Amino acid sequence: MSAKLAGPNIQLNELGKLKHFLTLEGLKAHHLTEILDTAESFINPVTNEIKKVPILRGKSIMNLFFEPSTRTRTTFEIAEKRLSADVESLDIQTSATKKGESLLDTLWNLQAMQADMFVIRHSESGAAHFFSQHVAPHVHVMNAGDGQHAHPTQAMLDMFTIRKHKGDIFDLTVAIVGDVLHSRVVRSQIQALSILEAREIRVIGPKTLMPESPEAMGVHVYHNMEEGLKDVDVVIMVRLQNERMTSALIPSEKEFFKLYGLTEERLALAKPDAIVMHPGPINRGVEIDSAVADGPQSVILEQVTYGIAVRMAVMSIIMSNAAQLAQHKLEQEQQASLDLIEYNVQTGDTL
Amino acid sequence: MRRIIKNGRVIDPSQNLDKTTNVYLSRGRIVAVADEAPDGFTADQEIDATGKWILPGLVDLQARLGEPGSQYAGSIASETKAAVSGGITSICCPPDTSPVNDSQAVTELLQRRARQAATAFVMPIGAITQGLDGERLSNSFSLKEAGCIALSQADKPIQNSLTLKNALEYNSTLDIPIFLRCEDKQLRNGGIAHSGPVSSRLGLPENPPAAETAALARDLVLVEESGVKAHFSQLSCARSVELIADAKKRGLPVTCDVAIHQLHLSEMDLLSFNSLFNVSPPLRSMNDKQALIQGVRNGVIDVIVSDHTPLERDTKLLPFGESAPGISGLETLLALLLKLVQNGDLDLMTAVRSVTQMPAQIIGCQTGSLVENSSADFCIVDPEAIWTLETKQMLSKGKNTPFAGWEFVGQVEETFFQGRPVYRRDSN
Numbered sequence: 001m002s003a004k005l006a007g008p009n010i011q012l013n014e015l016g017k018l019k020h021f022l023t024l025e026g027l028k029a030h031h032l033t034e035i036l037d038t039a040e041s042f043i044n045p046v047t048n049e050i051k052k053v054p055i056l057r058g059k060s061i062m063n064l065f066f067e068p069s070t071r072t073r074t075t076f077e078i079a080e081k082r083l084s085a086d087v088e089s090l091d092i093q094t095s096a097t098k099k100g101e102s103l104l105d106t107l108w109n110l111q112a113m114q115a116d117m118f119v120i121r122h123s124e125s126g127a128a129h130f131f132s133q134h135v136a137p138h139v140h141v142m143n144a145g146d147g148q149h150a151h152p153t154q155a156m157l158d159m160f161t162i163r164k165h166k167g168d169i170f171d172l173t174v175a176i177v178g179d180v181l182h183s184r185v186v187r188s189q190i191q192a193l194s195i196l197e198a199r200e201i202r203v204i205g206p207k208t209l210m211p212e213s214p215e216a217m218g219v220h221v222y223h224n225m226e227e228g229l230k231d232v233d234v235v236i237m238v239r240l241q242n243e244r245m246t247s248a249l250i251p252s253e254k255e256f257f258k259l260y261g262l263t264e265e266r267l268a269l270a271k272p273d274a275i276v277m278h279p280g281p282i283n284r285g286v287e288i289d290s291a292v293a294d295g296p297q298s299v300i301l302e303q304v305t306y307g308i309a310v311r312m313a314v315m316s317i318i319m320s321n322a323a324q325l326a327q328h329k330l331e332q333e334q335q336a337s338l339d340l341i342e343y344n345v346q347t348g349d350t351l
Numbered sequence: 352m353r354r355i356i357k358n359g360r361v362i363d364p365s366q367n368l369d370k371t372t373n374v375y376l377s378r379g380r381i382v383a384v385a386d387e388a389p390d391g392f393t394a395d396q397e398i399d400a401t402g403k404w405i406l407p408g409l410v411d412l413q414a415r416l417g418e419p420g421s422q423y424a425g426s427i428a429s430e431t432k433a434a435v436s437g438g439i440t441s442i443c444c445p446p447d448t449s450p451v452n453d454s455q456a457v458t459e460l461l462q463r464r465a466r467q468a469a470t471a472f473v474m475p476i477g478a479i480t481q482g483l484d485g486e487r488l489s490n491s492f493s494l495k496e497a498g499c500i501a502l503s504q505a506d507k508p509i510q511n512s513l514t515l516k517n518a519l520e521y522n523s524t525l526d527i528p529i530f531l532r533c534e535d536k537q538l539r540n541g542g543i544a545h546s547g548p549v550s551s552r553l554g555l556p557e558n559p560p561a562a563e564t565a566a567l568a569r570d571l572v573l574v575e576e577s578g579v580k581a582h583f584s585q586l587s588c589a590r591s592v593e594l595i596a597d598a599k600k601r602g603l604p605v606t607c608d609v610a611i612h613q614l615h616l617s618e619m620d621l622l623s624f625n626s627l628f629n630v631s632p633p634l635r636s637m638n639d640k641q642a643l644i645q646g647v648r649n650g651v652i653d654v655i656v657s658d659h660t661p662l663e664r665d666t667k668l669l670p671f672g673e674s675a676p677g678i679s680g681l682e683t684l685l686a687l688l689l690k691l692v693q694n695g696d697l698d699l700m701t702a703v704r705s706v707t708q709m710p711a712q713i714i715g716c717q718t719g720s721l722v723e724n725s726s727a728d729f730c731i732v733d734p735e736a737i738w739t740l741e742t743k744q745m746l747s748k749g750k751n752t753p754f755a756g757w758e759f760v761g762q763v764e765e766t767f768f769q770g771r772p773v774y775r776r777d778s779n
Contacts, residue, residue, distance in 0.1 A: 025552070102665050103673070125554040126624030127670035134668075147672065148554030187554055212557055216548030247540075 010132055015328060017321040020132045020141040021314050023150040024191040032159065032195055038313035039160050039306070042082075055316045056085035062115045063089040064107075065144070066122040071280060072144050072154070075304070076119050079311035085117075104134055111139055117315065118142070125149035125184075140318050148184050154279055155188030157310040159196060161303050162234055165275050169196035175228050175270070176202065176219075177260055178238030178287055179209040185279050186238055190217050204228035205260060208249040225260050229269040237262055237278045237287045253286045263289045267297065275299045352395045352770070353377040355388070359400030359731065363407055364704035365711075365720035374405055376727040379770035384721050400731055403764065406703055408440025408471075408728030410710040410719040412530075412608055413584060414659035414681055416442065416473065417748065418464060419457065420449025425661035425748040427461070430681065431470035433747035435766040435774040437682045438730035439657070440471045441711070441718045445530075446478035447505035453478035453489040455497040462498055470773045472718060472728075474500045476530060479518050485509045488518055495527045500714040503530035503584065506631060510536050512569060519577035528713060531574075532584045533566035533591070534632070543672055545635040549618040555671065558633050560588040567591050571598050574605060582713055583607035585658060587632035589642030596651045606713050607651075609643050610658035611687045612678050614696070616640075616753065626667045626674035627753040630658075644696045653709040655702075657684040661749020679749035683740065685732070687754070689761040727770035736762035 011020040011027075018031060042053075061080045065073055073089065080087045092106070110118070117140040120128050125147030132141040145151040159169060166172055174193055180186050180203045193201050194217075203214055204222045214221050222228030229235065240256060250256045267276065276288075276298045284290045292298060343349075356374040361384055363369075368384065375382040375392055383389045414434065417425025434442055444461065446452035452461065458475045465473030477494030479502045481487040491502055502522060508531065509515040522529055542558030544550040550557045567583065571594060574581040583595060586609050595607050612630060617640045620628045628634060646652035660677025667674050688706060691697045711719030718728055739758050742750040766774040 102668065103670075104668055122670065124670035124672040125556075126672070129624045130626075130670040146554075146670075148556070150554070181557075184554055187552070211551035212546035212559070213548040213551045216551050 010129065013321060013325050015321070015325055017324070018314070018318050019321065020128075021152055021318065022128045022132055022141065022143045024152050024155060024188050024195060025150075027195060029195050029197070032156065032192060034317060035156055035310065035313050036160050036163055038317055039156075039309040042309040042312040043306075051082050052084055053082065054084045056080070056083035056319060059085045059116045059319060060114055061085045061087050061117045061119060061315070062110055063087065063119045063144070064092055064110070064121070065089070066092050066120070066127070069121055069145070071304070072121065075307040076144060076311055079308045079315065080119075082308065083312055083315060085315075107131060107134060111136055115139060117318070119144050121145045123147055138322070140322065142314065142318070145184055148182050148187070150188045151184040152188045153307070153311050153314060154185045155192040156314070157303055157307040158189055158236065158277060158279070159192050160306045160310050161277060161299055162275070164302070164306070165299060166233060169193060169198050172198050172233040173200040173231060174198050174202070174234040174236065175204055175232040176236045176238060177204045177225070177228070177262065179240055179244060180205055180214060180238070181209050181211050182241065182244070183238050187217070189236060190219055194218050202228050202232065206250060209244065225266055226269060229266055232270045233274055235262060235267065235270055235274055235276050237276065237282070239279065239281065240283055240287055253283070257286055261285070261287060261289060262292050264291050264295070267292055277303060280304065353392065354396045354398060354770070355394040356398045356400050356405055356731065359403050359405040361405045361721065362699065362703050363707075363721040364700055365407070365708040366722060368721075369700060374721065374729070376767075376770050379727055381721050381723055381725050381727050383723055398731075402733075402735070404732040404734055405721075406438060406730050406732060407707040407719050407721050408730060408766065408768065409438050409685060409706045410441040410443075410714075410716070411439045411657050411659070411681070411684065411706070412443045412582075412654055412710045412713065413610070413656040414439075414442045414444060415447070415661065416444050417661055418448065419460060423748075424663045427464040427473060428468045428470075429746065429748045430659070430661060431465065431468045431473065432774070433681045433745065434471050435768060436746050436763060438685045438732065438763040438766055439681055440728035440730075440766065440768050441474060441716065442471055443474045443476055443500060443714065445476050445503055445505040447483060447507070451478050451482050452476070452499070453481050453483070453494070455493050458494060458497040458499055471768055474498075474714065474716070476501045476503050478502065479504050479522070479529065480509065480514070483507045485511060486514060488521060491522050491527065492525055495525060499527070500716065501528045501530050501582070504532065506532060508532050508534045508536075508566060512573070515570070516573050516577070519573050519579045519581070523577045523579035526580075528580045528582050528715075530582045530584050531570050533563050533570055535562050535566040538562040538565055543629065543633060543676075544621055545618040545633045545639075547618050547636050549621050553621065553624065555621065560590060560635065560639070563588050563632060564590045564594060567594050571603065571605070575603055578604070580604045581606075585610050585632060585656070586643065586646075586652065587613055587635050587639060589639045592642050592646040592651055595646075599651065606653040606709075608654035608656045608710075609647065609652050611655050611680060611684050612658070612753075614640065614644050614647070614655070614691060615687055620753070621671070624671045625753065626669060626671050627678070627751060629671055629674050629676045630678055631676040644691070647705055648697055648701060653705065654713065655684070655688060655705040656710075657681050659747070660751075661747050662751045664750065667751050677751065678753065679745065679747045679751045681747055682745055683752065683754050685763065686740070686759040686761065690759060693760060728768050730766040731764045732761055733764045734761045736760070736764070738762050
């Protein structure tokens with residue numbers, strides 16, 4: 001598809017640096033590499049006894065979760081607190097509009113409480129874009145998952161995990177297995193892998209769990225697990241939601257496991273040093289065999305740990321970019337004043 | 352009052368007329384379209400239309416007016432004013448009002464309000480089923496008697512095939528057209544964006560073409576069995592055009608329409624998640640768009656509608672999936688139509704026919720024409736006027752348009768309804 005996504009540019013500031021973090025689509029490799037490199041520096045605070053750093057001291061971050069989440073919300077909160085931010089988490093699980101207040105009024109009220117950043121999870125695709133278009137210029141938005149669209153921090157922690165084990169994303173063949181249609185994580189993973197120029201991205205699953213045009217995302221589609229796993233470097237399993245069975249997208253968990261479950265035998269088709277990932281929570285015996293989930297090639301728990309470092313990295317980058325932009329503007333103003341004085345001196349004009 | 356509109360280019364597809372001549376009107380009716388005045392005709396007023404076009408007042412088969420129930424989004428008074436500013440003088444309003452137009456009382460209320468506004472014909476469409484519930488048939492004969500010009504389910508197609516079969520068979524004896532919008536709710540599965548590359552990328556829930564085409568195929572079978580005169584509303588898919596073409600070829604009494612925005616926009620417009628592009632049925636692929644244009648060009652698609660849906664600002668100021676679908680379209684119907692002509696997609700006569708002669712013919716009304724003794728409803732268009740749509744200048748209460756900022760060539764200068772001027776550009 002030739003058309004560019006019009007939205008992502010709104011997440012960059014005048015200097016082309018991250019202002020919001022809404023999606024990976026439209027970002028450049030250097031944006032992603034900066035996040036991964038910065039996350040490296042936060043690995044120590046994660047494992048050290050003194051885990052806090054004062055980077056966001058005095059900043060106020062509000063976590064707005066319009067749909068339930070435990071893992072993502074907790075890791076965001078931990079990341080924010082480790083950066084020394086003031087944190088408020090609000091469960092707004094029924095739409096504010098249903099309570100009589102418009103969604104934007106809710107946002108603007110919270111903004112009036114001097115929030116510097118909103119972390120937003122919402123059931124509608126594009127919700128984070130929508131919010132970012134309506135916040136004040138000094139307020140930042142981070143997408144913690146919107147509908148089936150994007151979950152960029154999850155994808156970045158996956159990239160971080162891959163890089164930790166494989167050194168580089170470039171030249172890797174990655175297979176993503178399961179519910180591609182409904183997964184915001186998969187969309188973001190595919191974008192991250194594309195930007196970082198993975199050699200090949202494969203998606204594996206039944207037709208009922210694929211979007212209409214998966215190829216438009218730059219992937220190769222497989223409906224046969226054995227073929228799809230052949231010689232891959234990374235296997236990413238995707239969680240299968242229970243409602244997919246009730247909505248007749250697949251006949252049963254048992255049948256899904258038979259066709260697409262990751263077993264030791266199937267994993268043996270991948271490269272011997274392939275790693276196995278899963279954004280969690282895992283369904284043992286549905287997507288993945290326990291022997292694989294707990295096996296030597298599994299890096300599932302590492303992903304959780306790295307999630308904190310990656311979220312710390314993105315938040316600190318965004319805040320640092322804001323400070324840099326303010327400094328840049330100040331310097332521009334100072335330069336303009338100096339230019340005016342020089343002009344006045346040259347022309348003999350006085351105020 | 353007797354008037355002559357002189358030296359305008361009169362374009363009236365109902366008479367296959369496209370020539371520079373004069374229009375004579377008296378007592379709210381067209382007396383003649385001719386170079387010479389009829390015997391004994393003396394005018395009280397002469398209007399010089401040199402360099403201008405004179406078109407029959409447009410007939411819009413699908414426009415919501417807000418009343419009753421959503422007056423904050425639009426009222427008959429506000430929306431008919433908006434309509435005539437776009438050259439539309441006959442408006443068919445679907446029954447999804449609140450309360451639903453499934454009774455004589457609601458039909459009569461709509462007509463009374465329209466008479467009070469006295470700006471354009473408002474032609475109510477009655478509900479096929481009570482409360483649009485898709486289960487119990489409405490008193491359709493009573494609705495027809497009260498003045499409904501057609502029956503429809505608005506955007507709530509009957510899902511139960513047996514109920515639909517009964518509705519079509521019962522109404523086939525009443526000589527009233529049935530408007531059907533085709534959508535299989537199960538196949539749609541809550542989808543809001545065309546299934547394709549854009550929905551795949553953005554993760555917007557998919558609304559597949561089959562949701563429309565499968566329902567259309569079913570409806571065509573039942574229409575054929577019942578013999579009812581059916582009009583299919585708001586087609587959006589290339590395959591739908593083929594299905595209608597086949598049905599027409601086999602001699603079924605079917606006609607169809609498309610919303611004007613479907614001929615200009617596509618799924619690609621969703622890329623910024625802008626809620627103003629949220630419409631139902633969704634904007635589809637470029638291929639669908641081209642097939643729809645081709646369908647109008649070759650006559651398979653008979654009518655173009657505005658699908659005017661005025662909405663409150665707050666109902667669009669939401670994430671895409673939570674926003675209400677719909678475009679405020681009365682003021683852009685003709686402008687967008689002329690753009691298709693300028694782009695070379697349609698010839699002028701076909702374009703004008705699709706919003707005048709054909710819709711009038713489908714509902715069996717004597718409007719959309721400048722034949723002698725018809726109601727003197729027409730608009731004078733300045734074909735050279737270049738203008739930009741600005742929402743603050745819109746007369747509709749609904750400012751929900753994705754066309755704001757678009758530049759158009761050709762603008763309505765003056766509109767007459769029953770021989771009276773009801774809109775003049777300069778005075779507004």
